[in-house]
Amino acid sequence: MQLEDGGSSKGVRPRVVIVGGGFGGISTARGLRSTPVDVLLIDRQNHHVFQPLLYQVATASLASADIAAPIRRILHKQTHTMVAMAEVTGIDLGGRRVLTWCSTRGELAVPYDYLVIATGVEQSYFGHDEFAAFAPGLKSAVDAEAVRSKILSAYERAEVEADPAQHRDLLTFVLVGAGPTGVELAGAIAEMAKVTVKSDFRRVDPRMTRILLLDAGPRILASFDESLAQKAHARLTRMGVEIQTKAMVEHIDEKGVVVGGQRIISQNVLWTAGVKASPAGSWLRADTDRSGRVHIGSDLTLPGRPEIFVIGDTATLEENGKPLPGVAQVAIQQGQYVARAIAAQVAGKKVPEAFHYSDRGNLAVIGRNFAVLESHRVKLSGFPAWAAWATIHLGFLPQHQSQGRVLITWASAYFTGERAARLILERRSGAPSASPANQP
């Protein structure tokens, strides 16, 4: 298979181009493993990230390598599947070509017979992109390592600060957004401060850490049942996290945030709020919702374009009058559906009925032995939910090797409070230092 080969696919196997190697794209590619098509998966990263554990990379519990796997490794047994690392810049709908850009070859147009768009979401600052410089988000492994450096550096800076009054400002963490990511991150920072770092500092008392979890809505974990959200709220409060609901962030700068007219001094503001869809909506010149999600039909195709599927967080679809949530399970199930639909069309069989989401439930973890879980009629909190969380997440990791590494890391952390990856890895930009050649 060539990336750029013929405009016509006649006489050869239909070509499926998948854009995005997240949960949706990988699920589609895997679903096509026995279908007589050629598959090309394009992503700008070389790796798939298991996003539900990104917060553990951000809080130094796991290394990026533990939760990310090379996309081509995940699919390496499918010899009819090719993976290309490239940036998609647009789609030529009439010519049925994906327009890409890659570092060595520049622009490249890649023909498709079927196109699957699974490009996910980006951080959204709700029209305040200037906040991004002061409040990083958590969407990729690079993001997570940057947040990790920020958190660890706060303690390092406090340790060399003589004035204890300054410690409080340096160790104030503000998390904007109390969905699952904000809740999990707040719990993990609280635990890191109180358990892991306790004995490692001499001047700073890591228990001085102040963690504020802000949300514009009336309660945390809006997507969960209210009783579970209350339990999570109580748990976080017991861990010392200060929760402010109905708190609309008005401004963020290098000194902190302004909420309800009040300034909170903090050099550690993290953005765990909104997301917006990737630019796929504009590539497709499609009808989108306010967050840029593409409106699709119940067969997951773009209206009027039966050869183009849009899935996962890139799309929006209502079921029972409610839009499907932006979670991994929706993307995975939609990918499986698309693979079945393409296989049916290629075989000249009847395409499957409309897509239906089978809700497996919702999970959020707080610290090292507490979680909330809801699945159908089951609602669990505390240790049993945490055990379920750990088992499910271990099982879904993309590489067997990672399962072993994560298991041993979690087990060790559980008993010792140690964290595996407390590294600040940034190119230094400190004071200029003299070189030996300059010596007098």
Next chain:
Amino acid sequence: MQLEDGGSSKGVRPRVVIVGGGFGGISTARGLRSTPVDVLLIDRQNHHVFQPLLYQVATASLASADIAAPIRRILHKQTHTMVAMAEVTGIDLGGRRVLTWCSTRGELAVPYDYLVIATGVEQSYFGHDEFAAFAPGLKSAVDAEAVRSKILSAYERAEVEADPAQHRDLLTFVLVGAGPTGVELAGAIAEMAKVTVKSDFRRVDPRMTRILLLDAGPRILASFDESLAQKAHARLTRMGVEIQTKAMVEHIDEKGVVVGGQRIISQNVLWTAGVKASPAGSWLRADTDRSGRVHIGSDLTLPGRPEIFVIGDTATLEENGKPLPGVAQVAIQQGQYVARAIAAQVAGKKVPEAFHYSDRGNLAVIGRNFAVLESHRVKLSGFPAWAAWATIHLGFLPQHQSQGRVLITWASAYFTGERAARLILERRSGAPSASPANQP
């Protein structure tokens, strides 16, 4: 303890300031664990790196977190020891103060009674610093991750390249310098190409990888016995590595290297050659050798400055007419000696005899079941040496948790050829993409 407290230490315990958290600095700090002094260790990084395994990070076998540990964690049980992350910019010899720079407080002068300089080495391009942009070295975790991205990106770029003739240029790796780092890196790249990546690419045959190992000297592994160097040479050749000795690199640019008037096209040039000492020589206004290493007495102090010790790669000291090698064991043993010397002085006892290096031997590993080892009269090669290498390196890792993680990773890699950390983690700088807000 305060970083900046009084110029006079009278009435309080003597203060030992250690600059550098490598093998020498950590060994000194640990050696002082029961001595009635206050210890301050300053490093610009928050972590100690187990440098002998950096090449495994560069070739995606291990994650940085597996071979690096927070310095303050290593020393956390020593309550009289403080760790500060700061950049040292100079030393006020008369005032006995270390001049530092840290991001929050700017310049800060830190008084000492004893000073231990263990700042190690930097990459040296022998007066050709312009090579650095095209031929990265391997001295830190950040370096190793950059080399990893470079190596993995070469395969990704080749996979999207249609012209097979281009594959050869993209997959030509040139390693400049055939000491242990060059030899280990060459073996690891060869193995990655032939074993790990074999089934993951569709257009690129990873076996097209060409690896050139260049050295200006007459043979590889100059610090090893000649018979072992020959065995390593034969092993590398069998793995497909092309070795060129007496090959002086004249030029490096974005297109490749020039050796003996001949240009070798390569976008993957790695620098595994020289090192130079850190700027400590100029801080101390000391007498140094050509590489900037400080000449010290047999008691490891700076001549005329009995309160200042210089150890590890920062110093040069002859024993039996030969300078001590720049290896971890020398730094570790010198750190232990310095700790004993300070303890003796503090206790008013006789300081130990002159430092003597006890040579534990030399090890280099090539691929996953071959190494060369020499220790006293023992010379080993092949699998037994590899088993010894693996055992020793596992045992010396700085964190117990890491030992478990590395063991499971090596065991899995040994049987499956899988690599744990094949991640390209770089902030993207690809083509600009439209945002949903711009859509028509």
